[in-house]
Amino acid sequence: MEGNPGDQSRYGRQLGLPGVGPEGQARLAAARVLVVGAGGLGSPILLYLAAAGIGTLGVADPDTVSLSNLNRQILHGPGDLGRPKTESARDKLAAFRPDLDLRLHPRALDDGNATEIVAGYDLVLAAVDSRESRRVINRACYARGVPWIDGGVDGFEGLVSAYRPPGGPCYECLTRGAPDLPGRVPQLFGALAGTVGLLQVQEALKILLGIGRPLVGRVLFYDSREPRFDVVEVPPDPSCPVCANARSPGINHRGHGEHGV
Numbered sequence: 001m002e003g004n005p006g007d008q009s010r011y012g013r014q015l016g017l018p019g020v021g022p023e024g025q026a027r028l029a030a031a032r033v034l035v036v037g038a039g040g041l042g043s044p045i046l047l048y049l050a051a052a053g054i055g056t057l058g059v060a061d062p063d064t065v066s067l068s069n070l071n072r073q074i075l076h077g078p079g080d081l082g083r084p085k086t087e088s089a090r091d092k093l094a095a096f097r098p099d100l101d102l103r104l105h106p107r108a109l110d111d112g113n114a115t116e117i118v119a120g121y122d123l124v125l126a127a128v129d130s131r132e133s134r135r136v137i138n139r140a141c142y143a144r145g146v147p148w149i150d151g152g153v154d155g156f157e158g159l160v161s162a163y164r165p166p167g168g169p170c171y172e173c174l175t176r177g178a179p180d181l182p183g184r185v186p187q188l189f190g191a192l193a194g195t196v197g198l199l200q201v202q203e204a205l206k207i208l209l210g211i212g213r214p215l216v217g218r219v220l221f222y223d224s225r226e227p228r229f230d231v232v233e234v235p236p237d238p239s240c241p242v243c244a245n246a247r248s249p250g251i252n253h254r255g256h257g258e259h260g261v
């Protein structure tokens with residue numbers, strides 16, 4: 001990267017930032033980042049990670065593009081209807097960043113494959129719409145020691161948080177016992193997915209570059225109607241079956257029932 005005039009011009013507007021510079025830019029070029037979901041959150045996330053100069057991007061999504069996706073899923077267009085989202089994403093991202101190393105995972109992550117997939121990356125961004133998908137990502141990331149950034153959107157509201165193994169709190173600490181909402185298709189202010197997805201990107205870049213204070217142990221809530229941001233601190237659950245073990249290897253904290261949320 002050093003001495004490459006093409007890189008200098010493409011990333012020239014961020015190279016002067018404290019914490020970036022040629023060293024930080026080289027760190028981004030060496031980084032391998034997985035985005036789980038190439039939809040409303042995943043579209044802006046993938047574009048801005050590519051724009052920032054991330055070297056290797058993984059795209060995981062089992063779905064195909066449908067018409068109702070297009071109020072927010074800006075990686076895809078009418079010509080992509082019926083195509084796998086991973087392929088549509090690949091075409092746009094390769095055109096935007098021809099030097100990008102793209103890895104496609106056209107399938108849903110589950111406990112059988114997530115740990116192996118996650119192990120190939122330095123950081124994961126969840127752009128999914130179910131608690132179960134987040135739990136799968138959380139378990140895999142804590143098993144492999146990979147930090148991950150969550151984002152969620154519903155209606156006019158969104159939230160963002162960051163998880164950094166082996167420390168807690170993890171997603172399980174926050175949501176233990178909370179049920180999933182099967183079959184529910186939320187209505188959504190489309191641009192909200194851009195706001196929340198790009199907050200996730202900034203958290204990811206902060207962690208990769210060691211800048212600022214990531215949203216670890218905190219959840220950022222956004223209400224676009226007011227508009228208003230709130231940040232709430234969340235403690236680790238000392239009996240969490242995911243991160244309590246990660247924090248204290250060799251000690252089994254698997255208790256059950258003490259924290260019926």
Ligand SMILES: [Zn+2]
Nearest residue numbers: 170173240243
């Ligand atoms: Zn936990």
